[in-house]
Every structure is written in C-alpha cells, then in structure tokens.
Amino acid sequence: MSELVRLEGIDKHFPGVHALRAVGFDLRPGEVHALMGENGAGKSTLMKVLSGVYQPDGGRILIDGAEVSLPTPKAARDLGIGIIHQELALMRDLTAAQNIWIGREPRLSFGRIDEARLNAEAEAIFATMRLGIDPRAPVAGLSIALQQMVEIAKALSFRSRVLIMDEPTAALNDAEIAELFTIVRRLRAEGVGIIYISHKMDEIKRVADRVTVMRDGATVGTVEAADTPISRIISMMVGRELTEEKAAIPDLAAAPAALEVSHLSRGADLRDIGFTLRKGEILGFAGLMGAGRTELARAIFGAEPADTGEIRVHGRPVTIRTPRDAVRAGIGYLSEDRKQYGLALGLDVRANIAMASLPRYADRIGRIDEGALARVARDYIRTLGIRTPDDTREVRLLSGGNQQKVVIAKWLLRDCDILIFDEPTRGIDVGAKAEIYRLLNELAGLGKAIIVISSELPEVLRLAHRIAVMCEGRLTGILPGGASQEEIMELATEGMAA
Amino acid sequence: MSATGTAQSGTTTARAARRSGAQRKLLAFASLILLVAGFSIASPNFFQLSNIMAILQAASVNGVLAVGVTLIIITGGIDLSIGTLMTFCAVMTGVVLTWGGMPLPLGIAAALATGACCGLVSGTLVAKAKIPPFIATLGMMLILKGLSLIVTGTKPIYFNDTPSFTLIAQGSLIGAVVPAFPVPNGVLVLFVVAAAVAWILGRTVLGRYTFALGSNEEAARLSGVNTDGWKIAIYALAGGIVGIGGLLIASRLNSAQPALGLGYELEAIAAVVIGGTSLSGGRGTVLGTLIGALIMAVLTNGLRVMSVAPEWQTVVTGIIIIVAVYGDQLRRGAAR
Ligand SMILES: Nc1ncnc2c1ncn2[C@@H]1O[C@H](COP(=O)(O)OP(=O)(O)OP(=O)(O)O)[C@@H](O)[C@H]1O
Numbered sequence: 001m002s003e004l005v006r007l008e009g010i011d012k013h014f015p016g017v018h019a020l021r022a023v024g025f026d027l028r029p030g031e032v033h034a035l036m037g038e039n040g041a042g043k044s045t046l047m048k049v050l051s052g053v054y055q056p057d058g059g060r061i062l063i064d065g066a067e068v069s070l071p072t073p074k075a076a077r078d079l080g081i082g083i084i085h086q087e088l089a090l091m092r093d094l095t096a097a098q099n100i101w102i103g104r105e106p107r108l109s110f111g112r113i114d115e116a117r118l119n120a121e122a123e124a125i126f127a128t129m130r131l132g133i134d135p136r137a138p139v140a141g142l143s144i145a146l147q148q149m150v151e152i153a154k155a156l157s158f159r160s161r162v163l164i165m166d167e168p169t170a171a172l173n174d175a176e177i178a179e180l181f182t183i184v185r186r187l188r189a190e191g192v193g194i195i196y197i198s199h200k201m202d203e204i205k206r207v208a209d210r211v212t213v214m215r216d217g218a219t220v221g222t223v224e225a226a227d228t229p230i231s232r233i234i235s236m237m238v239g240r241e242l243t244e245e246k247a248a249i250p251d252l253a254a255a256p257a258a259l260e261v262s263h264l265s266r267g268a269d270l271r272d273i274g275f276t277l278r279k280g281e282i283l284g285f286a287g288l289m290g291a292g293r294t295e296l297a298r299a300i301f302g303a304e305p306a307d308t309g310e311i312r313v314h315g316r317p318v319t320i321r322t323p324r325d326a327v328r329a330g331i332g333y334l335s336e337d338r339k340q341y342g343l344a345l346g347l348d349v350r351a352n353i354a355m356a357s358l359p360r361y362a363d364r365i366g367r368i369d370e371g372a373l374a375r376v377a378r379d380y381i382r383t384l385g386i387r388t389p390d391d392t393r394e395v396r397l398l399s400g401g402n403q404q405k406v407v408i409a410k411w412l413l414r415d416c417d418i419l420i421f422d423e424p425t426r427g428i429d430v431g432a433k434a435e436i437y438r439l440l441n442e443l444a445g446l447g448k449a450i451i452v453i454s455s456e457l458p459e460v461l462r463l464a465h466r467i468a469v470m471c472e473g474r475l476t477g478i479l480p481g482g483a484s485q486e487e488i489m490e491l492a493t494e495g496m497a498a
Numbered sequence: 499m500s501a502t503g504t505a506q507s508g509t510t511t512a513r514a515a516r517r518s519g520a521q522r523k524l525l526a527f528a529s530l531i532l533l534v535a536g537f538s539i540a541s542p543n544f545f546q547l548s549n550i551m552a553i554l555q556a557a558s559v560n561g562v563l564a565v566g567v568t569l570i571i572i573t574g575g576i577d578l579s580i581g582t583l584m585t586f587c588a589v590m591t592g593v594v595l596t597w598g599g600m601p602l603p604l605g606i607a608a609a610l611a612t613g614a615c616c617g618l619v620s621g622t623l624v625a626k627a628k629i630p631p632f633i634a635t636l637g638m639m640l641i642l643k644g645l646s647l648i649v650t651g652t653k654p655i656y657f658n659d660t661p662s663f664t665l666i667a668q669g670s671l672i673g674a675v676v677p678a679f680p681v682p683n684g685v686l687v688l689f690v691v692a693a694a695v696a697w698i699l700g701r702t703v704l705g706r707y708t709f710a711l712g713s714n715e716e717a718a719r720l721s722g723v724n725t726d727g728w729k730i731a732i733y734a735l736a737g738g739i740v741g742i743g744g745l746l747i748a749s750r751l752n753s754a755q756p757a758l759g760l761g762y763e764l765e766a767i768a769a770v771v772i773g774g775t776s777l778s779g780g781r782g783t784v785l786g787t788l789i790g791a792l793i794m795a796v797l798t799n800g801l802r803v804m805s806v807a808p809e810w811q812t813v814v815t816g817i818i819i820i821v822a823v824y825g826d827q828l829r830r831g832a833a834r
C-alpha cells in the first residue's frame with residue numbers, strides 16, 4: 001500500500017533534552033496508527049514536527065513519497081495535515097464557531113466576516129458529531145470535555161488527509177469516547193490516515209490498526225494491534241514487565257472518621273450530600289460527567305463554598321469558606337484542570353512543588369531555605385519519576401503527564417491528612433499510573449484519608465475501598481470496593497430520564 | 499443522553515456569558531446617566547446645551563485616542579506613545595500645511611500617515627523584535643516627544659495660512675443642516691471613528707484576530723493565523739486613529755503645540771479601563787470606551803461647573819478609575 005506519511009531519522013534537541021533521536025514512523029491512508037509511550041517519550045514533540053510547529057534538527061519528512069518542508073503550521077495544514085493538540089489550544093474569549101474557523105473565516109466584501117455562514121457550518125459539524133453545542137457559546141463557559149469536542153470539530157473542519165489526535169479522550173466520558181470513535185472509524189473508511197495518541201490502553205484495541213511505541217525519544221518498534229497483547233505493548237513502553245494488582249481492602253470499621261460531611265447543598269449542583277471518610281480509607285467517587293463530583297470536591301475545599309451543610313474534620317466541626325480554611329484544616333485538593341488551578345506554569349518544578357508548603361521552608365524573617373527545598377524537590381522527582389533534567393526547569397516545558405506529577409508532589413509535600421484527588425491520572429502513562437496507585441495505597445496505609453474522583457471506572461474499582469456514586473448532584477449510594485460495574489452504573493443513572 | 503445534557507449546559511453558559519457582558523455595559527452607562535443627573539441637580543449651569551456641547555467637544559480628543567488604544571489593549575498589549583504621537587502627527591500636519599504651503603487634504607493625509615507609520619514601527623518592535631509593548635511604546639513615547647520638539651525648534655506651528663483647518667474640529671456640519679443642534683465636527687469625528695472601529699471589531703477578520711491575539715496568541719498561531727502580521731496591522735491602525743486625534747487637537751488649538759501630549763496616553767487608557775476593557779486582553783468594547791471617555795469628560799466639566807479646585811478634580815478622577823475597575827472585579831467575581 002502507498003504511504004501517506006513517512007518520517008525518517010527525525011532528530012530534535014531542546015536545551016538540556018534530546019527529545020527525539022532518529023525517529024522513524026509511517027502512516028498509510030485509511031489506517032488508525034496508535035503512537036504510544038510513557039510521559040516525556042517524545043510523542044507530542046514528534047507530532048509537532050509533523051504539523052509544522054517545531055523544526056527538526058535532522059531527518060526527512062515525506063508526504064505521498066515526496067520530501068517536504070513544513071516551516072509553519074499553515075504549511076502543514078495546506079498539505080492536509082490536521083492536529084488536535086494535547087493541551088487545549090482554544091481562544092477562551094471567542095465563541096465555539098469563531099474558534100473553529102479562526103484563520104480562514106468565510107469572508108464578505110471589505111474584510112467582513114460572514115458570521116451567519118460561520119455559525120451555520122460550525123453547527124453542521126457539531127450535528128455530524130451528534131453534539132448540541134451552541135456555536136455562539138463563548139468557549140470559556142464550556143466544560144473541558146466540550147472544549148475538547150470543539151477542538152475535534154475544528155480538526156474535522158479541515159477535511160485533512162492526515163489527522164493527528166494527541167490524547168483526545170483524556171477529558172471525555174465513556175459516551176463521548178464512543179461518539180469520538182464512531183467519527184474516527186468513519187474518517188478511516190473515507191481513507192483518512194489517523195495518528196492516535198492515548199494513555200488509555202483499552203482504546204488501542206478498540207480503534208488502532210497498528211501501534212508504534214516510543215521510549216526516551218526513540219522508536220522501540222511498530223506492531224499490528226490485532227495480534228499483539230496489551231501486556232506486550234506495555235512492556236515495550238516501559239522497558240520491563242509491569243504487574244498491576246489491586247491491594248487488599250483493609251477493614252476500616254474501627255478506624256476513626258477523618259472527614260464527615262452532612263447535608264451539604266449548593267443550588268442545583270449539590271443536593272443534601274452526606275458521607276463519612278475514615279482514616280486510612282480510599283473513597284472513590286464515580287458518576288457520569290456533570291454528576292457533581294467536582295462540585296462536591298470544590299465545595300469541601302472551599303473553592304466554591306456550599307450554601308448549607310456541615311463538615312467535620314477529625315470529629316470537630318470546621319467552617320470552610322476559602323481554600324485557605326481547607327488547607328488549614330488539613331485538606332488538599334488536586335484539581336482536574338491542572339493548567340488553570342494546579343500549576344504556576346512559568347515557575348520551575350521546585351517552586352511548584354513548594355507552593356503549598358513554603359512557610360515550612362522559611363525562617364522567621366521569611367528567607368527561604370532553597371537548599372532544603374531543592375533536596376525535597378529532587379526527592380519527589382525521583383520517587384514519582386518526574387521526567388525533567390532538574391528541579392529548576394520551568395513546568396510549562398514538561399510533558400503533560402509530568403506536569404500532573406508535579407501537582408501530586410505539591411500536595412504530598414504539604415502533608416495533608418485528607419487528600420482529594422480529582423482525576424489524578426488524567427494524561428498519565430501506564431507505568432506512572434501504577435506508580436501513583438501504589439503511592440495512594442501507601443498514603444492510605446500511613447493513615448491518610450483519600451478521596452479519588454475518576455471518570456474511569458476501572459481506576460475507581462482498582463483503587464477504592466468503598467465507592468460513592470453520584471447522579472445529578474445527589475449521592476445515590478455507597479458501594480463496597482468489590483462492587484460490579486453494573487451496580488455502579490445503575491446508581492449513576494438512578495432517577496435519570498432515560 | 500450525554501449529548502442532550504451537554505447541549506443544555508452549552509447554551510445556558512452561553513446565555514449567562516452574554517448576559518454578564520450586557521450587564522457590564524449597562525452598568526457603565528448607568529453610572530454615566532447618574533453622574534449627569536447628579537451634576538444637573540447640583541448646578542443649574544450643567545445641563546445646558548452649550549455646556550453639553552463643551553463636554554462632548556472636550557471628550558472628542560481623548561475619546562478618539564481611547565478608541566484607538568482599545569484595539570491594542572484587546573490584543574493584550576498597551577501603547578504608551580499615543581499622547582506624544584498625537585502631537586507628532588499635529589506637527590507633521592503643520593510642516594505640510596504651514597511650512598510647505600500645501601493644500602488641506604495633504605495635511606490631513608500627513609497626520610494619518612505619520613500615525614500609521616509610527617504605529618507600524620511600534621507594532622514591529624512588539625511583534626517581530628518581541629519587545630514587551632510597555633517597553634517598546636515607552637521608548638516610542640520619548641522618541642516622538644523629542645522629535646516633535648526637534649522638528650519645530652520647540653516653537654508652536656500656527657495654521658493661520660489655512661483658515662479652513664480650524665473647521666475640522668470646531669465647525670459644525672450638523673449645525674449647518676439642523677441649526678438647533680450645533681454638534682461640533684470634532685464630536686462628529688469621534689462618533690464616526692468609534693462606529694467604524696466598533697464595526698471593524700465586530701464584523702471583520704482584523705477584529706476577530708484582535709480578540710484572538712488577546713485571548714490566546716499561541717492558539718491563534720497554531721491555527722495558522724499570521725499573528726505577527728496582524729499585530730503590526732492593529733498597531734498601525736491604532737496609530738492612524740491617533741493621527742485623527744492629532745488633527746482634532748491641532749484644529750482646536752489652531753496650532754501644533756510641540757510640548758503638549760504627555761499624559762494624554764494615561765487619560766485614554768483610563769477611559770478604556772473605565773469602559774470595562776480588560777487590560778489582560780481578549781475582552782473589550784468600543785461602546786464601553788466611548789462611555790468611559792464621556793464619564794471622564796462629564797466628571798471634569800461637572801466638578802469645574804461646581805467650582806471644585808482643579809487639584810481635587812484630579813483626585814476624584816483617580817478615585818473613579820479605581821472604583822470603576824473594582825466594581826468590574828466584583829461583578830466578575832460574582833459571576834464565577
Ligand atoms: N518546548 C520545549 N522546550 C524544552 N523541552 C521540551 C519542550 N517540549 C518538550 N520538551 C521535552 O521533550 C521531552 C518530550 O516531551 P513530549 O511532550 O513530546 O512527551 P510526550 O511523549 O508527549 O509525553 P506525554 O505523554 O506526557 O504527553 C520531554 O522531556 C519534555 O520535557
């Protein structure tokens with residue numbers, strides 16, 4: 001079969017990092033080619049080379065067998081290469097339709113924009129995706145999942161021959177993922193070549209035809225998806241065998257309560273929620289998107305305080321009106337949107353890890369003990385396996401998954417008794433995921449009380465000692481850790497109009 | 499099921515966002531009305547046709563500058579050179595009309611071209627040389643101030659040889675048609691400029707990229723937008739508008755005063771901010787800026803009519819700026 005894309009010997013250096021080492025890759029028309037690898041393996045960098053964002057230091061790019069140069073994103077676009085970037089690249093103050101058509105607005109005379117056509121065409125694309133997003137809605141007001149859908153709509157609008165999807169499903173729920181895969185399969189049938197990056201292993205079996213694995217900036221190999229077991233792909237990625245087992249569920253009936261929430265309500269988002277989290281317990285929160293899990297976390301953390309209700313920490317009632325109150329009470333919150341709430345992107349790894357614990361490393365007149373900070377930062381870089389040349393690298397230069405680990409390190413250092421993890425492994429590779437699971441279990445073993453909110457049921461099932469299920473702002477039930485997916489889904493849709 | 503759920507949340511947030519935008523404009527407008535009503539009650543001399551015209555006339559130069567700099571502020575930039583650029587444009591008009599003895603249209607063209615060229619230089623420094631807008635335009639501000647003084651030999655240039663020049667700001671086209679309503683041309687110019695820029699922002703590609711740049715420049719670049727080129731174009735357009743401001747002030751004074759100009763940029767930026775445009779970019783309206791400029795003019799005029807000492811007028815203006823922005827923060831906080 002003829003090749004759509006061929007990359008040969010692509011090399012790319014960043015200051016202090018050899019990000020790509022003579023990488024080879026090829027893509028055929030009408031195939032879904034998965035690109036796998038740990039955080040920082042160089043997947044996004046390779047795709048940025050192919051989409052004209054980065055210029056390679058060496059190597060050749062061939063499209064339809066002819067060597068091309070891609071000096072700008074536009075040059076790549078003109079050759080039919082479309083990309084959905086891993087980090088959302090939307091203009092928050094513009095509407096969904098305006099974002100989709102940015103750079104190639106339908107025009108009338110005098111440089112006027114044909115707003116009606118722009119909205120109508122965006123609406124048509126949303127319709128083919130079976131989405132009811134209002135094209136006139138400002139993107140800032142959309143949920144992360146819908147923003148991701150807008151990105152996907154934008155990529156579709158180009159009618160590209162090569163479509164690169166860099167972790168498109170990281171923020172999507174199961175129904176939305178299924179919808180996306182329908183779109184992917186349709187495009188494949190139309191002969192589009194699709195490069196698909198994801199850390200969710202099950203998706204590979206569902207959509208991929210071939211799989212290329214990268215490790216440390218080099219290609220490990222390319223295999224057929226159909227006849228390669230997942231475990232083989234994983235060991236190619238991490239360079240060793242990985243065993244994943246659920247830790248035994250401890251008996252916590254006698255453990256003291258760390259966090260008691262009762263009758264917590266806020267408008268229509270949260271309705272009369274009550275539960276108890278014990279010392280040493282991992283309580284999983286399952287539910288569909290919009291069930292109110294993040295709202296609950298933000299209410300407990302004081303980011304958006306509840307209207308009514310009581311919160312007790314270690315048996316004592318506490319008033320939490322601001323995140324500061326919560327941190328003082330020993331509660332840490334790891335947000336699902338790390339860019340907006342979790343990180344100071346322009347600061348270095350060390351400063352970010354220290355962000356919530358600075359006073360501990362300062363003397364009486366406020367001088368910071370940088371030496372001690374550097375030591376703990378390096379400790380966490382090692383234990384969490386954060387891929388960075390050193391602790392003084394700016395966080396925005398790290399790969400997505402490694403940024404997530406920095407946020408985790410921040411709260412671990414803060415040493416909170418109660419930790420709320422909202423989508424802790426979003427965008428994190430299998431190896432690091434196992435690492436983070438092990439860490440959470442260890443923390444629970446040390447007596448920390450942990451809440452884990454996750455849209456991935458397998459993750460909740462694997463981690464949680466008990467599983468709380470929410471639906472439309474209500475807590476519909478708490479199941480034991482051994483519950484089945486069916487039981488959870490039943491509670492997650494309880495009382496909903498089908 | 500998820501599709502309908504997400505669709506609903508999409509439209510409600512859109513509606514909410516539109517509502518809060520409309521509210522903001524309404525609030526600025528309400529404060530303007532309130533100010534006018536307050537001064538009218540406090541002093542019988544305030545709400546007179548002649549005084550209203552004086553207010554509008556006073557707002558015209560600041561208003562035009564503010565409308566120009568609104569464009570730049572929406573891109574997330576700033577332009578500190580507009581005050582001295584205004585003067586430099588006036589000086590160049592004087593050079594063409596008075597020293598060169600050329601006809602009026604060439605004088606007007608000189609001001610517009612000077613403004614646009616200087617804007618082009620600022621824009622290039624910001625977009626290509628990647629100098630922060632604050633620094634680049636601070637430099638331009640000083641350069642242009644110096645150039646005005648050098649070109650004129652520090653002496654004003656008068657327009658006595660071109661009698662029709664004063665008509666640009668002081669004549670009244672509308673008054674010629676409707677004698678009961680002698681709106682000075684300067685005010686007419688302000689409204690025409692404002693309408694044109696509002697149209698550009700709302701309807702054209704240039705306007706769309708202005709918001710895109712301020713909202714997420716990297717995203718725009720990754721979308722294939724020639725961000726540097728458009729940014730330069732926006733600074734040049736703003737410069738051209740400042741040129742119009744230069745014509746207005748020269749016409750009003752019937753001279754180009756080379757020592758004038760410093761401080762005008764801050765007044766203009768204040769009007770933009772009072773009008774609700776965000777200094778961090780991505781958001782803003784011309785209507786808001788217009789209202790902001792009017793609020794400042796009403797305030798100055800009203801306090802003077804009530805015989806408040808000029809030094810106190812300055813203090814009050816400062817307070818108003820802070821209160822206006824604080825009110826905006828409160829509203830935004832409440833929306834979140
Ligand atoms: N602009 C940059 N400047 C410096 N270093 C960079 C830059 N972009 C990426 N890197 C480094 O290059 C390496 C590869 O990063 P890349 O983003 O391609 O990883 P990835 O495979 O996409 O990982 P993830 O799964 O976490 O998204 C990382 O070590 C990263 O820190």
Ligand SMILES: [Mg+2]
Pocket residue numbers: 043044045086166399400
């Ligand atoms: Mg990546």
